[in-house]
Amino acid sequence: MSEFSVHRKDMDEISVLNLDGYLDAHTAPSFEESLKQLVDEGRFKIIVNCDKLAYISSAGLGVFMGYIEDVRANNGDIKMSNMSEKVFKIFDLLGFPSLYEIVDEEGEAVDKFSNINS
Amino acid sequence: MPEKDSADPKSQSSPIPTQEGFDGLKIRYLELTALFEINKILNSSLELRTILDNVLLTPMGRLMISKGMVLLNDKNSILSVKNIKGVSTDLLNRQFSLEDYPQSSLLSRDLQDRQEPFFEEFRKQGMEILVPMIADDNYLGMVIYGEKFDRQSFTQDEIDFLESLANLAAIAVDKAVLFEDVREANKKLDKKIQELNTMFEISRELNSTLEESKVAQILSFAIMGEMLINKCIILVERDGRINLVVAKGVQDAIKELDYSLCKPALLGMFAAGQNHVKLGDLEPDPDHEEPCKILREGGIEYLIPMLSKDRVRGLIGIGHKINGQEVSTDELEFLETLGNETMISIENAQLVEEMLEKQRMEDELMIARDMQKQLLPQTLPDIPGIEIIGRNVSSREVGGDYYDCIKLSDHLYGLAIADVSGKSMPAALLMANIQASLRTLVLDYHETVETVSHINSIIYQNTTLDKFITFFYCILDTDKRSIIYTNAGHNPPYLLHADGSIETLEEGGLILGMMPDVPYQSATRELAPGDVLFMFTDGITEAMNDKDEEYGEERLEPLLKNMVQNPLTEIMDGVESSIMDFVGDMPQTDDMTMLAMKILH
Structure with missing residues (x-):
């Protein structure tokens, strides 16, 4: 069975989800649960840090799709950071960079959220 | 027209260099150096854009030309504008076809009689010279330049220079186009591999999951990620009625619809071999108008049947792609395959659930029978x-x-x-x-x-x-x-x-x-x-x-x-x-x- 875990870190209005391991059809529900939790709590400024994400499949990407509209409708966003080249390639292949903001470092994403606020 | 530069080419190749001839040689030398330099650049780049930029910008700088554009020929011999300098960006990607393609460079005065739209545009934009790009008898396209800044006409040396440049560029463009084709093919291949990976992953996951709702969840995630979709429903037939097993991102009206009433309408709307229905294109039909209207208004654009043994047993409904692109035929085929694969798993899951339920009841009966006997x-x-x-x-x-x-x-x-x-x-x-x-x-x-x-x-x-x-x-x-x-x-x-x-x-x-x-x-x-x-x-x-x-x-x-x-x-x-x-x-x-x-x- 593939290993996957999500660790959440809250900073003021922003929440960071650190993904660790393999995000595939099998583990997608666990990631969905984390995103749903944030949305239910009304936390819409979300950064997904992919530093430790070893692999993502279409089903994993599907989880992002399910929440983006809701999050943006609430003046929030889902931004992604710290992606390995291998993981980025899959995001790129399916056209995610045109829809989602993908930055090199988590800090950049935080700045982008903060700049909107000021 | 001033005749100052119309030096006889023969005089330049005269063995005894005059002062004038010496200047000519110097220019010639500079031009050759430029060609050599640009050749290096052209050959070191496989980026079409870099090559085309150089083909335009180098002569523009050297001969002080204020505008130019490059047109490339596609497989159907249609020329399209691929790079422009100094003209309106509206022209980019404009397409033209010609009755016959100029095989050598032509000046505006040679083209006065040609009436095709391309030449009209050529004149309208104030272009002065047209240089074809040909490599190994392969007509790749043409470069056209506007007048020189000093409004002097092009000298034969300059024309030679532009032709040489176009020839060099033609080879580089040929390579770059080929490379781009390969890259495009690679990308398509990667996408196919990704689709196959998804299929593989899904079928592996489906085979290890025996719950109908979980199977459908996995399917919906894969579809949404693969196709950039955020509205997805899955309907599955069970015990003679259809149930909404997954509803993601759609309006509540879709969730509240009484599906027990729409089974024949929804499952029966596909002709044999039809692998999708686009709700927006559907002819009005009292049989399925009502549920289809609710689905469409709730955000669903396509319905894809899920078949088992040639019978429609379920439906996938998807909304539009978030990146605004149309759903492609390839993608609909992908959904069809994925849907049928999933239907088999769902049927297996249903069978197992029924079997387990029967087994559970059987076990319970046994215990009850034993209890009764002992009482x-x-x-x-x-x-x-x-x-x-x-x-x-x-x-x-x-x-x-x-x-x-x-x-x-x-x-x-x-x-x-x-x-x-x-x-x-x-x-x-x-x-x-x-x-x-x-x-x-x-x-x-x-x-x-x-x-x-x-x-x-x-x-x-x-x-x-x-x-x-x-x-x-x-x-x-x-x-x-x-x-x-x-x-x-x-x-x-x-x-x-x-x-x-x-x-x-x-x-x-x-x-x-x-x-x-x-x-x-x-x-x-x-x-x-x-x-x-x-x-x-x-x-x-x-x-x-x-x-x-x-x-x-x-x-x-x-x-x-x-x-x-x-x-x-x-x-x-x-x-x-x-x-x-x-x-x-x-x-x-x-x-x-x-x-x-x-x-x-």
Whole structure:
């Protein structure tokens, strides 16, 4: 069975989800649960840090799709950071960079959220 | 037009260099250096954009030209504008076709007579020279430049320079286009591989998942990620109706739709071999207009059937792609394959769920049957001068029939028969309840009304209203040779007298467990040698044959009358075989229980 875990870190209005391991059809529900939790709590400024994400499949990407509209409708966003080249390639292949903001470092994403606020 | 630069080319190749010729050589040298440099750049780049930029910008800088553009030829010999400098960006990607393609460079004055749109545009944009790009007889396209800043016409040297540059560029463009094709093909291949990976992953995951809803969840995630979609529903047929198993990102109206009504409409709207329906393009049809309207307004654009054995058993519904692109034929085929694959898994999951449910019920029945068997007395007490026999034929579904015979004192015996509502485990549990109550209470009360009243309040307190028990309890006094009984709604037992007369024992009250504090009555009967008390449950009288007829009291009563003289075992056997003859092969749904005693002397 593939290993996957999500660790959440809250900073003021922003929440960071650190993904660790393999995000595939099998583990997608666990990631969905984390995103749903944030949305239910009304936390819409979300950064997904992919530093430790070893692999993502279409089903994993599907989880992002399910929440983006809701999050943006609430003046929030889902931004992604710290992606390995291998993981980025899959995001790129399916056209995610045109829809989602993908930055090199988590800090950049935080700045982008903060700049909107000021 | 000034003739200053129209030097005779022959004079430049003259062996004795004049000052003028020397200057020409110097320019020539500079041009060659430029060509060499640009060749290096062109050959080191596989980026079409870089190459085209250089083809335009180098001469523009060197010869002070203010505008230019590059057109490339596609496979269908259509020229499209691929790079522009100094002209309106509207021109980018504009397409032109020509009757014949210029094979050598041409100046605007050579093109005055050509009327095709391309040349009109050429003149409109103030272009001055056209240079074809040809590599190995392959017509790649053309570069066109505007006038020089000083409005001087191009010298032959300059034209030579532009032609050389175009030739060099042609080779580089050829390579770059090829490279771009390969890169495009690679990207397509990568996308296909990704699709295959998804298929593979899904089928692996599907095979290890045996829950219908989880299977559908996985499918929806894969579709949304693969196709950049955030509205997705999955409908699956089950037990003759369709259920909405997944609804992501869609309006509530879709979730609230009564799908039990739209099964034929939604599953039947696909022609054979049709792998999708675009809701927006659907012809109005009263059969499926209503649900389709709700789906479309709720955000669904396409419906894709999920087939199993050529039958539509489910539907995938998807919304638009978030990046604004149209859903492609490739993607619809991908969905079709994925949907059919998933349908097989869902069907397997349904089968397994049904099997497990059946197995669970089967197990429960076994336990219930065992329980029932253990709750019934293994042996009945020996009573001097009295013969007593109990029989229980358990049905497949295990009803809750119960009988008992308990010795209360040296001359008192309690006899009970009961039928518990329901089947299987719940019935067996209730039966255990009444057995425990009875066995406890009979020792304290040597009287039927008290016992039955107490049992009634215990059952009432411990069960819901839909659970009840019909119960008959009597105490046999061997000294007085009499019985006192209370009948709580049970099928009235028969008291058969040796003279052939028969009476039913009905005195008592309401069935157990319906109401607290119900008053119960009792009645007493004297017994004579040869008398038979025959107690039974409704499984006997309601035994059913294949004509939907019940065995009924009208068959039981005369039979008992006829046999009253016989030994008790024969009476029991007689009733049993009469019922068996009556029902034939019809499987019975209820237990059949009899408890009977005969006064021997």
